Amino acid sequence: MxxxxxxxxxxxxxxxxxxxxxxxxxxxxxxxxxxxxxxxxxxxxxxxxxxxxxxxxxxxxxxxxxxxxxxxxxxxxxxxxLPEPLSAADTQTPEVAAELDSDVSIAFMAMLEALSPEERAAFILHDIIDDDYADIADALGKSEAACRQMVHRARERVTSRRRRFVVDDATRTRMLQKFICAMATGDRQQIKAVFDENSVHVSDGGGKATAAHRPLHGAERISMLWYAVTRRLSGDFRYSIVRVNGEPGLALFIRGRLFAVTAVETDGEKIHGYYSITNPEKLQGFLAG
CATH class of the missing domain: 1.10.1740.10 (RNA polymerase sigma factor, region 2, helix turn helix motif)
Known part of the structure; x- marks a missing residue:
C-alpha cells in the first residue's frame, strides 16, 4: 500500500x-x-x-x-x-506541464477574476479539470443542480469577454518578434501597426513599478505609450522571448534588469491583448533555473 x-x-x-x-x-x-x-x-x-x-x-x-x-x-x-506569471522552470516536469496544458494563459486567468470564488472553483473543476457534477457537488458542499447553474453562469461571463485565437507557438513567436522589431525602430506608426485597432493593454505594477493605472484601449493610445517609452529609454532596453504560462511571451530588461514579463493574445496578424506584469513581487525568481 x-x-x-x-x-x-x-x-x-x-x-x-x-x-x-x-x-x-x-x-x-x-x-x-x-x-x-x-x-x-x-x-x-x-x-x-x-x-x-x-x-x-x-x-x-x-x-x-x-x-x-x-x-x-x-x-x-x-x-x-494580473496573476503571477509562470516561467519555463515552473512547468519543467512532464507531470506539471500536462496538468497545465489546458488554458492557463494570463488573459484567461485575468478573466476568471470576474467570478465569485465558488463560481471560479466550479468552472475550473468542470470546464478545465473535467470533473463531473457529482464530484464538484461533493467538493463544494452544494447540490448538483446548484453546481450546474454556477458553471453555466461562469461560462457565460467568461465566454462573453473571451477572444479565443488558435495560434501555434511558431506563429505567436513571429508576432512577438514583429513587436520587438517595431519597438527597435522607435517609429510610432510601426508600433501602431502591430496592434489591432480594438486591442487592449493591461499592466500590473501594483504601485511598486511603473505601469498604466488602468487598461488602455485601441492601437492609437497603446502605440503612443510605447513610442514614449522608446524615446525615454533611448535604446537602453532589450526584449527576450520566454515561456509565460506555457506560451511564448516577452521578458523586458531595462538597463540589464528584468522589468516586465508580458503575455499576448494574437491571431497571428495583430496583437489583440497585451498583458504586462511589472510588479517586482510577482517577478521574483521568474528567470531562476
Missing part, C-alpha cells in the same frame, strides 16, 4: 494546477497544498474511499477560503491585477 506521502505526491501536480488557477499566485498555491497535505496526513485513511477525491475537495475548499481573503485585498490593489 502506498504511503500517504506517496499518494499526495502522485496527485500533487493536479492539485497544484487547481490551486494556481484559483489563486493566480505560486506562494498561495503552495500554502494551500501544504495545508491540504497536513490535513491529509492527519486523517484516517481507512475512512477515505477515494484519496484523489478527498485531496481535490480539501484543495478546492482551502483555495476558496484563501481566495475570499485575497478578493478583499485585491479590491484595494493599485491599478489592474
Amino acid at each position: 502506498s504511503s500517504k506521502a506517496d499518494i499526495f505526491t502522485q496527485h500533487r501536480p493536479r492539485l497544484w494546477g487547481v490551486a494556481y488557477r484559483m489563486l493566480g499566485a505560486k506562494a498561495d498555491a503552495e500554502d494551500v497544498l501544504q495545508d491540504a497535505y497536513l490535513r491529509w496526513h492527519s486523517t484516517d485513511s481507512a475512512q477515505v474511499e477515494s484519496p484523489e477525491a478527498w485531496l481535490m475537495t480539501a484543495t478546492t475548499r482551502l483555495s476558496i477560503d484563501r481566495l475570499r481573503h485575497r478578493k478583499i485585498e485585491r479590491e484595494a490593489y493599485f491599478g489592474p491585477w
Whole structure:
C-alpha cells in the first residue's frame, strides 16, 4: 500500500494546477497544498474511499477560503491585477506541464477574476479539470443542480469577454518578434501597426513599478505609450522571448534588469491583448533555473 506521502505526491501536480488557477499566485498555491497535505496526513485513511477525491475537495475548499481573503485585498490593489506569471522552470516536469496544458494563459486567468470564488472553483473543476457534477457537488458542499447553474453562469461571463485565437507557438513567436522589431525602430506608426485597432493593454505594477493605472484601449493610445517609452529609454532596453504560462511571451530588461514579463493574445496578424506584469513581487525568481 502506498504511503500517504506517496499518494499526495502522485496527485500533487493536479492539485497544484487547481490551486494556481484559483489563486493566480505560486506562494498561495503552495500554502494551500501544504495545508491540504497536513490535513491529509492527519486523517484516517481507512475512512477515505477515494484519496484523489478527498485531496481535490480539501484543495478546492482551502483555495476558496484563501481566495475570499485575497478578493478583499485585491479590491484595494493599485491599478489592474494580473496573476503571477509562470516561467519555463515552473512547468519543467512532464507531470506539471500536462496538468497545465489546458488554458492557463494570463488573459484567461485575468478573466476568471470576474467570478465569485465558488463560481471560479466550479468552472475550473468542470470546464478545465473535467470533473463531473457529482464530484464538484461533493467538493463544494452544494447540490448538483446548484453546481450546474454556477458553471453555466461562469461560462457565460467568461465566454462573453473571451477572444479565443488558435495560434501555434511558431506563429505567436513571429508576432512577438514583429513587436520587438517595431519597438527597435522607435517609429510610432510601426508600433501602431502591430496592434489591432480594438486591442487592449493591461499592466500590473501594483504601485511598486511603473505601469498604466488602468487598461488602455485601441492601437492609437497603446502605440503612443510605447513610442514614449522608446524615446525615454533611448535604446537602453532589450526584449527576450520566454515561456509565460506555457506560451511564448516577452521578458523586458531595462538597463540589464528584468522589468516586465508580458503575455499576448494574437491571431497571428495583430496583437489583440497585451498583458504586462511589472510588479517586482510577482517577478521574483521568474528567470531562476
